Amino acid sequence: MTAARALAGPLIRRVAPLAVLAGLVVGVVVPTLYQRFALEERTAQARLWARQLASRTAALASERPQLWAYDRVHLGSLVRPVTSEPVFGRVRLDTPAADRVFEAGPTGRGGEVSAWAVVQAGDRVAGRVEVRLPAAEIRDIARFLWISAGLAGLLLAAGLFALPMAAVRRGDARNAELWAALEEANAHLEARVEARTAELKHRERELSELGARLVAVQEEERARISRDLHDDLGQSLTGLRLRLTTLEAMVPAEGPARRQVEAALGAVDAAVEQVRHLAHGLRPPALDALGLPAALRAHAERWAASAGLALTLDLADDEPPAGPAEVLFRIAQEALTNVARHARAAGVQVRFGRADDGWRLVVEDDGRGLTPGREGGLGLVGARERAEQAGGYLDVEPGEAGGVRLLVWLPEDV
Numbered sequence: 223m224t225a226a227r228a229l230a231g232p233l234i235r236r237v238a239p240l241a242v243l244a245g246l247v248v249g250v251v252v253p254t255l256y257q258r259f260a261l262e263e264r265t266a267q268a269r270l271w272a273r274q275l276a277s278r279t280a281a282l283a284s285e286r287p288q289l290w291a292y293d294r295v296h297l298g299s300l301v302r303p304v305t306s307e308p309v310f311g312r313v314r315l316d317t318p319a320a321d322r323v324f325e326a327g328p329t330g331r332g333g334e335v336s337a338w339a340v341v342q343a344g345d346r347v348a349g350r351v352e353v354r355l356p357a358a359e360i361r362d363i364a365r366f367l368w369i370s371a372g373l374a375g376l377l378l379a380a381g382l383f384a385l386p387m388a389a390v391r392r393g394d395a396r397n398a399e400l401w402a403a404l405e406e407a408n409a410h411l412e413a414r415v416e417a418r419t420a421e422l423k424h425r426e427r428e429l430s431e432l433g434a435r436l437v438a439v440q441e442e443e444r445a446r447i448s449r450d451l452h453d454d455l456g457q458s459l460t461g462l463r464l465r466l467t468t469l470e471a472m473v474p475a476e477g478p479a480r481r482q483v484e485a486a487l488g489a490v491d492a493a494v495e496q497v498r499h500l501a502h503g504l505r506p507p508a509l510d511a512l513g514l515p516a517a518l519r520a521h522a523e524r525w526a527a528s529a530g531l532a533l534t535l536d537l538a539d540d541e542p543p544a545g546p547a548e549v550l551f552r553i554a555q556e557a558l559t560n561v562a563r564h565a566r567a568a569g570v571q572v573r574f575g576r577a578d579d580g581w582r583l584v585v586e587d588d589g590r591g592l593t594p595g596r597e598g599g600l601g602l603v604g605a606r607e608r609a610e611q612a613g614g615y616l617d618v619e620p621g622e623a624g625g626v627r628l629l630v631w632l633p634e635d636v
């Protein structure tokens with residue numbers, strides 16, 4: 223709805239009484255006042271003339287007490303100065319003799335004003351003078367005033383309504399123009415936002431695909447290195463051990479040569495153990511062969527033994543599918559490595575089980591906790607990336623014993 227249309231109703235409601243009032247003031251009060259003052263003035267004029275004529279007639283009556291009422295010529299000369307006035311009505315002179323009446327001037331056409339004066343001759347009343355003056359033209363003017371003032375009132379009302387309406391209509395037209403421009407700008411902006419959003423989504427998809435590929439490539443690489451370590455280096459070390467065993471049989475049971483061979487055998491065994499350790503860390507065969515809980519247990523126990531920390535395990539027997547199992551195992555590895563590297567903890571808890579239609583793993587230590595401002599490396603970033611890739615999430619928060627609690631949740635299957 224335009225402002226002009228909205229304004230029309232209230233404006234009419236407010237302006238109409240105002241216009242009626244203005245019309246009344248101008249159209250009724252002005253003519254009424256004019257008529258009242260004009261009639262009063264004319265009546266005063268009639269009174270004045272009546273008094274003048276009465277006093278002149280009184281003088282005549284005193285001069286000629288018996289005949290004055292019959293002397294029309296004389297009476298006419300008394301009246302003449304008055305009848306020569308531009309506004310003249312009618313004079314009537316009544317004498318005590320009822321049939322003796324002197325009249326002069328035209329007969330009025332109604333709407334006259336009149337005034338009386340007594341003709342006092344000595345101590346007796348010799349007669350009465352009545353002056354009637356025309357008032358019709360005053361009433362005509364008043365009527366004309368009434369009509370024209372009424373029209374002026376109407377025009378005023380129309381003006382009071384039309385002027386603001388015209389201004390509002392102009393405003394409406396301007397508003398419509400501005401609104402159209404705004405809508406155009408908005409449409410343009412929305413189109414740009416849509417294009418940007420589509421571009422961003424595309425980038426996001428690309429990034430997430432890249433992340434997934436990175437994780438896959440990392441896993442492949444680890445598997446390859448693990449295989450190489452196990453197959454090549456492991457085989458070579460096994461060959462070396464066989465030769466050393468053969469050599470051991472050839473050297474005398476006592477003596478420095480035998481001790482050197484035994485030391486070499488010990489060193490080779492340690493190297494074999496290290497290679498196995500490395501290979502298992504890179505691609506834990508327990509995960510494929512035994513499933514997640516067993517692989518977690520094996521890794522955590524080995525890790526706790528080498529780190530010298532107290533370990534508490536709470537692992538449910540549930541077996542997640544390969545996808546989530548792999549992610550959870552890698553995150554547990556990173557969490558435990560972080561505890562050993564940063565936490566200065568005495569003990570660590572590892573909990574795993576089903577939760578909220580998915581899998582939950584918690585690694586919590588009793589160490590010194592996170593140091594603000596030392597957010598550091600890529601381990602946790604990668605772990606979070608893995609969790610989110612799998613449709614889950616990873617939280618790192620203060621633990622109950624003051625250390626760090628790392629919690630990861632993954633959906634049922636990836």
Ligand SMILES: Nc1ncnc2c1ncn2[C@@H]1O[C@H](COP(=O)(O)OP(=O)(O)OP(=O)(O)O)[C@@H](O)[C@H]1O
Pocket residue numbers: 560561563564565566587589590591592593596597598599600601602603625626
């Ligand atoms: N259990 C923990 N206790 C105390 N601080 C920790 C713990 N785990 C992580 N942090 C802190 O969080 C930082 C980030 O850890 P993150 O694993 O991302 O990096 P990093 O271990 O320093 O390096 P990277 O894992 O890349 O080799 C660490 O540098 C360390 O300051």
Ligand SMILES: [Mg+2]
Pocket residue numbers: 556559560599600601602
């Ligand atoms: Mg780390």
